[in-house]
Amino acid sequence: MTWFTEDDLRAAAGEGSFRRGRDYVDAVGELEPTALGVRACVRGTDVYEVWLGRGNDTLSGECGCPFGLEGNFCKHCVAVGLALLAEGSPVPDTDLGAYLRSLDQRELVDLLLAQAQRDPALYRQLVMRAGASGAPQVAVLRRQLDTALRVRGVVDGDYAARAKDVLDTVHDLVEAGHAAEARPLARHAVELLAAAVGSVDDPVGTLAGVCRRAVKLYARACTAARLSPAKLAAWLFELRRGWTTWPAIDLGDFAEPLGEAGMAAYRALVDEAWHALDDDDDPTVLRAMREQLAKISGDVDEMVEVLADDLPAPRAYRAVVELLRHAGRLDEAIRWAERGVASTNDVALTELLVKSYVDGQRGDDAVEMRKAALRSAPTRRTYARLRETAVEVRVWSGLRSWALDVLAAEPSELVGALLDDGEVEQAWRAALKYDRVGIEVARERCATRPEEVLPAYRSLVEACLSRGGRDAYREAGLLLRELAEAAERCGESVEEFVSSLRARHARKPALLDELRKAGF
Numbered sequence: 001m002t003w004f005t006e007d008d009l010r011a012a013a014g015e016g017s018f019r020r021g022r023d024y025v026d027a028v029g030e031l032e033p034t035a036l037g038v039r040a041c042v043r044g045t046d047v048y049e050v051w052l053g054r055g056n057d058t059l060s061g062e063c064g065c066p067f068g069l070e071g072n073f074c075k076h077c078v079a080v081g082l083a084l085l086a087e088g089s090p091v092p093d094t095d096l097g098a099y100l101r102s103l104d105q106r107e108l109v110d111l112l113l114a115q116a117q118r119d120p121a122l123y124r125q126l127v128m129r130a131g132a133s134g135a136p137q138v139a140v141l142r143r144q145l146d147t148a149l150r151v152r153g154v155v156d157g158d159y160a161a162r163a164k165d166v167l168d169t170v171h172d173l174v175e176a177g178h179a180a181e182a183r184p185l186a187r188h189a190v191e192l193l194a195a196a197v198g199s200v201d202d203p204v205g206t207l208a209g210v211c212r213r214a215v216k217l218y219a220r221a222c223t224a225a226r227l228s229p230a231k232l233a234a235w236l237f238e239l240r241r242g243w244t245t246w247p248a249i250d251l252g253d254f255a256e257p258l259g260e261a262g263m264a265a266y267r268a269l270v271d272e273a274w275h276a277l278d279d280d281d282d283p284t285v286l287r288a289m290r291e292q293l294a295k296i297s298g299d300v301d302e303m304v305e306v307l308a309d310d311l312p313a314p315r316a317y318r319a320v321v322e323l324l325r326h327a328g329r330l331d332e333a334i335r336w337a338e339r340g341v342a343s344t345n346d347v348a349l350t351e352l353l354v355k356s357y358v359d360g361q362r363g364d365d366a367v368e369m370r371k372a373a374l375r376s377a378p379t380r381r382t383y384a385r386l387r388e389t390a391v392e393v394r395v396w397s398g399l400r401s402w403a404l405d406v407l408a409a410e411p412s413e414l415v416g417a418l419l420d421d422g423e424v425e426q427a428w429r430a431a432l433k434y435d436r437v438g439i440e441v442a443r444e445r446c447a448t449r450p451e452e453v454l455p456a457y458r459s460l461v462e463a464c465l466s467r468g469g470r471d472a473y474r475e476a477g478l479l480l481r482e483l484a485e486a487a488e489r490c491g492e493s494v495e496e497f498v499s500s501l502r503a504r505h506a507r508k509p510a511l512l513d514e515l516r517k518a519g520f
Contacts, residue, residue: 028079031087034051048063066209170189183221223257229258252296317336321333334357437459473510
């Protein structure tokens with residue numbers, strides 16, 4: 001028996017990570033027992049080291065993946081847990097705690113020092129714990145932080161573990177009431193990471209995960225040991241402005257240490273920089289900063305104003321419309337969507353406008369948009385969209401005949417639309433009338449009237465052969481198999497037709513090869 005169940009794993013990870021973790025069970029390496037759990041490597045985008053164990057009598061997990069570095073119980077932890085449950089191997093029952101407590105101090109020190117000589121991670125942890133004990137030795141911890149977070153070209157496999165150890169130490173300082181000492185360390189960590197982001201190879205996003213954790217840790221330290229709001233605002237502004245590849249900073253994490261004065265100072269810096277932009281400057285980062293400020297304020301009009309700076313980009317129109325819809329301002333959303341559709345003819349924006357018309361009890365306008373689209377491009381897809389909207393507003397029965405008449409200008413589209421409507425008989429008649437018998441309608445008709453589709457299948461095979469090429473010959477072989485099955489249901493044979501094909505194409509070895517593969 002293990003010390004946890006599948007329900008415990010699900011509760012620790014959440015349904016999404018638990019479900020994804022099931023797919024990684026086969027990627028779990030050897031399970032190695034530790035004092036309070038197991039350790040294993042899991043192969044994902046990279047190879048991640050996972051520890052799963054008991055912490056304060058609860059299920060705990062640590063992983064070196066970007067999501068795990070943020071303190072989450074990730075899919076890799078789930079995979080190790082499921083592998084352990086499947087194996088049924090319990091954690092060794094040896095009471096290491098009792099054994100270690102039985103040693104005298106000298107024996108214990110010798111044991112730890114000997115192990116630290118062989119284990120760089122343990123050595124690093126012991127040095128940091130020594131620096132954080134009693135009155136924290138900030139200079140010692142800063143040197144350890146420099147060593148742990150320094151990156152040279154590529155984020156190596158040990159980087160995540162080093163970063164976790166040093167950030168854990170800073171976190172423990174905050175929890176122990178030493179936030180004033182922890183704050184400059186956390187800030188230095190963020191600055192080191194900012195210097196590395198964008199200049200190193202980080203294929204699996206390890207650095208980004210460490211960045212997010214470091215920023216949140218600095219926010220906690222600033223909350224516990226207040227910094228000048230104006231200075232904090234200026235630092236955050238310069239950080240975000242200067243590092244365009246920096247992962248998104250949640251300004252809300254700093255809401256308390258910034259306060260109203262700090263937030264106002266940050267806003268002033270952003271506004272000043274925004275108005276100072278030249279035509280050649282890239283506004284992307286400043287626009288993102290303005291959007292974040294508007295979201296924090298909760299002012300919809302301010303958010304609309306910020307998003308409008310990116311017009312006439314279709315994404316800007318879509319963002320404004322979605323924002324106004326979410327705010328319950330449907331009439332305004334419709335006006336913005338109408339303006340955007342007229343300006344950009346964006347498909348996604350058109351769909352938003354139709355949806356907004358329907359939600360605003362303007363079904364006639366929604367249907368007219370769909371009808372205009374069908375007239376402009378009579379396709380199976382525009383017909384389906386008209387049908388969907390017209391059914392929703394309950395006017396489809398009076399529109400269907402008109403829509404099919406419009407589609408008659410494109411016979412192949414008409415046949416497809418009729419098939420989508422489930423009208424196989426009508427589709428077949430239309431295909432024969434307009435000489436548009438394709439494989440889709442032939443297969444549907446074959447289900448009930450195989451004798452009617454034999455000539456059509458022969459024509460389709462001949463069409464493939466006329467195109468030439470290995471792919472066309474392979475398709476011809478598949479069609480011949482379907483033809484043979486249909487013929488057999490009618491008591492007929494395709495042998496004569498196949499013999500004719502072989503005789504006419506005897507000098508095409510690729511075709512003959514594909515016919516053999518198809519069983520002919």
